[in-house]
Amino acid sequence: MNYNVSEKFKNLKPSAIREIFKSLGAPGSISFAAGNPNPDSFPVKEMKEIADEIFEKEPVTALQYGITEGYTPLRELVKARLKRVYGIGEPDDDLIIVTGGQQGIELTCKVMCNEGDVVLCENPSFIGALNAFRSLGAKLIGVPLNDCGIDVNELEKALKENKNVKLLYTIPTFQNPAGITTDLETRKKVLELAEKYDILILEDNPYGDLRFSGEDVPTYKSMDKTGRVLYCGSFSKVLSAGMRIGFLCANKDIVSKIVVAKQVEDVHTNVLFQMICAKYIEKYDLEQHITEIRELYKKKAGLMIKALEENMPKTVSFTRPEGGIFLWCSLPEGLELSEFVKRAGDKNVFVVPGTAFAADPEAPCRSFRLNYSMPSDEEIVKGIRILADIAREMGA
């Protein structure tokens, strides 16, 4: 039979990163390509203890169907933590547990945007989100980043030029892929623009807990007075990515529709791991655990920045993140990104070309993403030297 795939999926490509991910693992290869948390950040012993206790005392709750909104104790604990740590949570807000932050992003667009509506995003941005918006028929318009975060002048220009802008998707803190944090002044201007042009903001904050230098910047959600910010978070970077537990906090009218949309996607999220998250927060010290992850990533980021400073030709620029798991390198004019990435792969060093994160994948790009959370210290030093040699060979 001849298969006619739907219009929306006919041309959608798998995520370049997840495809690279599959080809990794050859002996001696060094990957800066993943977006994985370091396995040392998984509290294995504690999770095992909790799982044991659940299988012993509440197996039926863990293994039976649950409600779509999520495991109630976890919802309450996440709400309390969001309030305490991020000042998030208005009386009109509600919170739903989702199957990883990815589902929160996809459901938001599904429920709030019609086909053809414009979604603004930082350019570059998280490929999983961009592909979700594409799969729903949204029109993606990228807004460039500068050192302060999203470029507000370019943002206003995009808002003026495009009809049907429904949503701004932003990762304001330790942005993926650029590692940049949008500063407070910029955030205030962005909120003003969102009010002026009456659009929603989807604030994606998977890395917000991972600050290892500098000062916290208030979340959009905590500053929002008009109920237009949806906040998406996740336990992937602080407890486990493989368990697929995220959450979305927004006005209850939006959340109630997202519940319906989630119901048709997967009924509800894995119950045992919702219980594990809840009991971990109750019994152990999540904040102390996060402090330890921050120390680990501070060391790794420092090592990578030092290696870049010592080895890279000065014409290669890179960001200096204050948290998160990525930094962003840019080759000088005249160097071909695809050739650089290919030569790196030939030497078993894997990076993700910036084109993967572009709102318009055809636009010229000379940047690539480096992850420092996964590689070992030795791999960071060795891999950056190899990349620096290649840049030099290519004339940087």
Added chain:
Amino acid sequence: MNYNVSEKFKNLKPSAIREIFKSLGAPGSISFAAGNPNPDSFPVKEMKEIADEIFEKEPVTALQYGITEGYTPLRELVKARLKRVYGIGEPDDDLIIVTGGQQGIELTCKVMCNEGDVVLCENPSFIGALNAFRSLGAKLIGVPLNDCGIDVNELEKALKENKNVKLLYTIPTFQNPAGITTDLETRKKVLELAEKYDILILEDNPYGDLRFSGEDVPTYKSMDKTGRVLYCGSFSKVLSAGMRIGFLCANKDIVSKIVVAKQVEDVHTNVLFQMICAKYIEKYDLEQHITEIRELYKKKAGLMIKALEENMPKTVSFTRPEGGIFLWCSLPEGLELSEFVKRAGDKNVFVVPGTAFAADPEAPCRSFRLNYSMPSDEEIVKGIRILADIAREMGA
């Protein structure tokens, strides 16, 4: 701010069943409304042992990001079991692990149907699937059931009358909600019609393992010679529903697109439980475990049928399923279904009105669904007596 929900979700209602589910649990209430497996079907001790071993020996695999296609050993084991038990699996087929059968259904429609395409379904049918198709903008056309399963004459009529029919969604074995199994002759005719009108068949088989009387009927997928059947299965009814592990087997060209669609929904399915399923199949006797569930449900179904035969007025008809977890009751002409359901609820007995399962919820309906897997033996006897009394009071 004024929220404008997307056209597709503006009017979509939450599943009536999942809403009923939330209001259950009052002391003394008897629920025939759920679609839950009996908790005795969860192999708690074995799952605990396996989880322990995974946390001990392979915690990183379980807690780190996985690949979208699913945990490879589980995919291989499911493929082997499908071949052995159901004769399913052509050289061109592939299999993806999904977050419950629900996701397999939703992704199939998303990837194969454009907005406005017609999806044919049995009438009545599984509400979760119907809502998924609605949420994707498909046009739903219901085809009535008869004692042989889907009515082939009505099916051909629907195929002739409707342009753009893309897909037939069917639960041929122990249908939800009707408990009916489509017989072999009918299946052959349905396959012929699918070929003649060049449509896909999505065969949803969550209950197929739960036969407790009669003879197995070959699956559509095992008889399909033209690659037009997608087969969706699940571990929800044989290991655990709360873990959300299902699978979809279809031609590899379709599966490769479904992988892309799943990537944007939730990246991948919970890894630990994929590993638990795989290791359960490797270490324990899944077939023996299923045999025990069949015995349990045989007893419960028998008890419910006996209670119906002994108590219900003869004008109330009901199906006699050979497996699965549901049967389907129909009130005589002149009795108002909504009044019956309300009176039952007032006496703390909960059933799902047939309107919830209708392709057209406005169409007249006098049937309701009864679940026998969850209630205790005492609840079955007591609850059916109460329902019979109400039917009699109402003049049946």
